Amino acid sequence: MPRKPLVALVGRPNVGKSSLFNRLVGERLAVTHEIPGTTRDRLYGMFDWRGIDFRVVDTGGIEVYQAKGTRDSAPLAEGSIDFVAQIKAQALLAVQDADLIIMVVDILAGITAADEEIAEVLRRTNKPVLIAANKADSMKRAENSVEFYGLGIEKVYAISAFHGIGVGDLLDGVVDSLADPQLAADQEEEAPHMKVAIVGRPNVGKSSLLNILIGEERMIVSPIAGTTRDAVDTELTWHGERVTLIDTAGIRRRGKIEPGVEKFSVLRAMNALERADVALLLIDATQGITDQDQHIAGYIQESHRSVVIIVNKWDAVEKDPMTHTNFERRIRHEFNFLPDPPIIFISALTGQRIHEVLEMAHKVWQNRYLRIPTGELNRILREAVANHQPAGKAARLKIKYGTQVAVAPPLFLFHVNDPTLVHFTYRRYLENQIRETYPYEGTPLRLSFREPSKKDDD
Ligand code: GDP
Ligand code: GDP
Numbered sequence: 529m530p531r532k533p534l535v536a537l538v539g540r541p542n543v544g545k546s547s548l549f550n551r552l553v554g555e556r557l558a559v560t561h562e563i564p565g566t567t568r569d570r571l572y573g574m575f576d577w578r579g580i581d582f583r584v585v586d587t588g589g590i591e592v593y594q595a596k597g598t599r600d601s602a603p604l605a606e607g608s609i610d611f612v613a614q615i616k617a618q619a620l621l622a623v624q625d626a627d628l629i630i631m632v633v634d635i636l637a638g639i640t641a642a643d644e645e646i647a648e649v650l651r652r653t654n655k656p657v658l659i660a661a662n663k664a665d666s667m668k669r670a671e672n673s674v675e676f677y678g679l680g681i682e683k684v685y686a687i688s689a690f691h692g693i694g695v696g697d698l699l700d701g702v703v704d705s706l707a708d709p710q711l712a713a714d715q716e717e718e719a720p721h722m723k724v725a726i727v728g729r730p731n732v733g734k735s736s737l738l739n740i741l742i743g744e745e746r747m748i749v750s751p752i753a754g755t756t757r758d759a760v761d762t763e764l765t766w767h768g769e770r771v772t773l774i775d776t777a778g779i780r781r782r783g784k785i786e787p788g789v790e791k792f793s794v795l796r797a798m799n800a801l802e803r804a805d806v807a808l809l810l811i812d813a814t815q816g817i818t819d820q821d822q823h824i825a826g827y828i829q830e831s832h833r834s835v836v837i838i839v840n841k842w843d844a845v846e847k848d849p850m851t852h853t854n855f856e857r858r859i860r861h862e863f864n865f866l867p868d869p870p871i872i873f874i875s876a877l878t879g880q881r882i883h884e885v886l887e888m889a890h891k892v893w894q895n896r897y898l899r900i901p902t903g904e905l906n907r908i909l910r911e912a913v914a915n916h917q918p919a920g921k922a923a924r925l926k927i928k929y930g931t932q933v934a935v936a937p938p939l940f941l942f943h944v945n946d947p948t949l950v951h952f953t954y955r956r957y958l959e960n961q962i963r964e965t966y967p968y969e970g971t972p973l974r975l976s977f978r979e980p981s982k983k984d985d986d
Contacts, residue, residue, distance in 0.1 A: 532574070532581045532802065533706055538619045538650065539632035540642045541588060544662040547689035548632060549573065549586040552699075572798050572827075577699040580706075583802070585626070587619070612645050619649045625799055628656045628706055630698070631679075635661045635672050635686065639679060647679040656705035659684040660698055665691055720936070721770040722893045724886075725800035727828070728810030729820045733840040736876035737810065738762070738773060741885065761803075766886050774800045797824045798831075805896060805936065806834045806889045806970075813841045813855070813873070817862045825863050832937045834892040834971040835869045838885065843875035867972040868963060892970030896936040900966055905930050905940070912961040918954050925949040927977075939974045947977040 537545045553573030571586050623629065629650055633643050650657045659681050661673035670686035670693075677684055683701055687694035726734045742762050762773040801807055807828045811821055828835050837859055845851065856871055863869065870888050874881045900908075909930050918925045926945040933941045940962070944950065959973050 532583045533627040534583045534585060534625055534799070535702060536623075536626035536629045537584065537586050537588065537632055538615075538629055538646060539588065540615055540640065540646070543632045543634040543637075544689045545586050545588040545632050548630070548660065548662065548687070548695070549584060551689050551692060551695055552584050578703050580703060582702070583798075612642055615642060615646055616649050619646050623650065623653045623655055626655060628658070628702060629653075630658050630660050630702070631681065632660045632662050633676055633679075635664050635669055635676075638672075638675055643679060647681060651680055657681050657683070658698065658701050658705060660689075661686045662689050664688050664694060670694070720805075720897075721772065722806060722890060723772040723774060723804045724806045724808060724889050724893075725774040725797070725804035725833075726808045726810065727797040727800055727824055729812070729818065729824070732810040732812040732815075733876045734810055737808070737838070737840065737874075737882075737885070740876050740879060740882055741773060766890070769890075771886065774804050798827055801827060801831045801833055804833060806836065806893050808836050808838050808885065808889060809869075810838050810840050811859070813839045813845045817858060822862065825866055829865050829867075829972070832972050832974070834896055834937070835866055836885070836888045836892055836970055837863065837866075837869045837871045839871065839873045840876055842873040842880060843878050867968070867970060869970050888970075895968050895971040896938070898938065898966060898968065898971075899935060900932050900938075900940075900962070902929075902931045904965075905932060905962075908961055908965055909942075909958070912958055916957060918949065918951065922949045922951055922954065925954075934974075937972045937974060938968065939976065942975065942977045944977045944979065947979060950977045 537549060539545050552575045554575065573584050575582055575584060619629075631643075631646060631650055633639070659676050659679065661670075661676050661684055664670040664673060664686035665688045673684055673686035683705070685694055685698040685701055687698055689695070726738055728734055742764055764771050764773065809821070809825055809828060811817060825835075839855065839859070852873065855873075859871055870892065872881055872884050872888060874885065876882070906929050909927060913927060917923060924946065928943040928945070930940055930942040933939050942958075955975055955977075959975055962968070962973060
């Protein structure tokens with residue numbers, strides 16, 4: 529699957545990053561709020577422009593609090609040294625991961641000292657940087673955007689995230705700046721081999737698992753204070769096959785950056801997933817299932833990756849005869865949106881059941897390449913329809929035939945008389961019928977319903 533370019537929104541609080549994020553993603557997901565930098569539910573979204581799919585991250589959601597800070601403590605006041613350090617840290621993160629950076633500034637405020645600091649960090653990178661001079665609600669205000677050329681960044685666009693003015697021109701600028709041969713190279717297909725991302729909250733045991741899988745201790749320190757280097761890929765040969773382990777480990781709590789790091793780990797997971805086929809979703813058996821686990825699982829589902837759920841630290845759980853069954857039941861319930869995921873209970877500390885991890889990953893990976901012959905698929909389809917006719921208005925639905933048109937993940941195309949008659953419960957029913965016959969365990973199936981085109985009828 530081609531990699532989608534990642535655009536990072538960087539800037540000091542209150543300039544309109546999350547407003548622009550909302551404008552791009554087109555959903556009211558990142559709630560703007562009176563207190564700068566608070567209550568962003570989501571840092572990460574997707575949009576497309578001129579036929580190119582982009583990912584966008586709102587780095588303003590990566591928060592840094594005063595030492596010993598908790599979720600309730602106030603963010604740092606503007607002007608304090610730590611405040612600037614925080615934004616610089618955000619800018620650095622953006623630079624590491626992004627293909628392109630949009631620095632958002634406030635046209636009403638003009639250039640501030642913090643803007644200059646951020647611009648300095650960004651200028652020193654070799655990534656394309658665009659300035660979005662936001663809150664240009666009128667032509668007169670837009671004229672003031674020339675001031676921002678003073679930041680030493682060549683491309684300045686006056687926009688109003690609020691009213692949607694100038695955003696199209698900004699996106700044209702994004703596309704033009706992205707004419708990057710490296711990115712095109714990334715999109716070229718290589719011979720498929722298994723790429724596994726180890727994802728999960730901080731402290732679930734990602735680096736411990738990685739280390740035991742590759743059989744060596746390893747720790748690389750990143751340039752950002754308070755974190756260890758992450759998303760390091762490891763190549764290994766497993767039963768004679770090439771395997772890439774994409775590691776998101778290493779983001780650790782250390783004093784100051786605690787709450788932000790929790791959210792940031794989700795972003796890390798996203799980036800790892802983008803390059804993976806299979807996700808190992810790690811859950812900490814001693815902590816149970818948290819919202820953050822659910823968020824990460826949601827991203828696995830959205831990105832159509834195959835998944836194995838790994839319950840780690842099983843050694844540290846006090847067990848009775850029902851513990852395993854109950855835990856598994858809870859997982860199936862809480863992650864019911866995942867595609868029939870295998871679940872393994874391990875200990876990265878004692879090595880318990882470690883050998884099953886790559887075996888299972890390999891199994892779900894192979895499932896991505898399963899093909900159902902058209903005759904077989906239509907037999908399943910006929911039986912499914914005979915056993916359970918759509919009811920009510922949907923009774924008019926006629927499914928003519930189906931065919932599998934893609935693998936990794938599998939995509940099935942069904943020709944129907946009217947796609948609007950396919951209720952999602954019926955879609956799910958058909959998916960389950962396919963899964964009953966074919967072992968697509970851990971792998972998502974995509975079902976598409978179309979009216980036959982003229983060409984098909986000829
Ligand atoms: P962030 O902290 O950088 O993410 O900024 P927000 O997106 O939360 O916006 C901060 C404030 O600026 C909010 O009160 C927004 O309503 C306001 N704002 C955002 N975009 C615009 C705009 O285009 N014009 C005006 N006048 N206000 C805006
Ligand atoms: P990461 O942040 O997800 O990379 O987590 P780490 O691998 O750094 O592990 C976090 C902590 O959990 C460390 O103190 C590990 O020693 C501990 N840990 C990891 N795996 C296990 C396990 O299977 N059992 C127990 N008891 N502790 C573990």
